[in-house]
Amino acid sequence: MEPHVLPVLELIAVPMSIVETVRESYARCRQNPDFFDAFYDHFARKSSEIGPLFSQTDMQKQNALLSEAIDSLISFATGDPDARQHVEEIGLSHSRDQLNIKPEWYPLWMEALHDTIHESDPKCTPQLLQDWETVIQPGIDHILELH
Numbered sequence: 309m310e311p312h313v314l315p316v317l318e319l320i321a322v323p324m325s326i327v328e329t330v331r332e333s334y335a336r337c338r339q340n341p342d343f344f345d346a347f348y349d350h351f352a353r354k355s356s357e358i359g360p361l362f363s364q365t366d367m368q369k370q371n372a373l374l375s376e377a378i379d380s381l382i383s384f385a386t387g388d389p390d391a392r393q394h395v396e397e398i399g400l401s402h403s404r405d406q407l408n409i410k411p412e413w414y415p416l417w418m419e420a421l422h423d424t425i426h427e428s429d430p431k432c433t434p435q436l437l438q439d440w441e442t443v444i445q446p447g448i449d450h451i452l453e454l455h
């Protein structure tokens with residue numbers, strides 16, 4: 309058995325019905341062509357330290373990368389090995405040796421995502437935002453473990 313198999317199995321704790329609910333919400337969110345721009349606007353407003361980190365960033369590219377990264381955070385919860393690898397690459401790029409993204413910024417990232425889903429998904433409810441957190445927090449925790 310490959311060494312990564314056991315930890316992956318441990319993660320299959322998020323019910324598939326919740327993962328599907330979140331995937332459907334994400335599909336509705338992506339109908340909003342401004343979803344990712346709106347996300348980064350919300351995120352930058354969470355702390356004066358955040359905007360300057362993206363001052364040199366090509367936001368067109370960044371939006372596309374974030375779009376795929378959120379897909380991987382969702383699929384991470386199902387134990388998908390490709391998603392796990394993608395999440396680990398993000399964990400390494402954000403770790404203290406590379407971008408050195410502070411752990412306390414991740415709750416702000418999640419808040420900004422909630423704000424943006426709330427605006428973009430016409431079916432948004434408090435329960436749906438809770439489901440989003442249930443599904444993607446394991447991937448975020450894994451990124452934080454790699455800090």
Ligand code: HEM
Nearest residue numbers: 358361362364365373374377397398401409413414417448
């Ligand atoms: C789970 C949450 C997050 C996800 C999924 C995510 C995703 C990504 C992805 C896919 C990239 C581009 C590829 C890479 O460098 O790995 C990136 C770059 C970056 N992220 Fe994140 N990120 C997250 C959290 C954060 C947080 C909390 C910050 C804090 C400000 C941050 C700041 C940055 C910066 C500064 C870059 C580089 C932008 C550039 O190339 O100019 N990220 N992120």
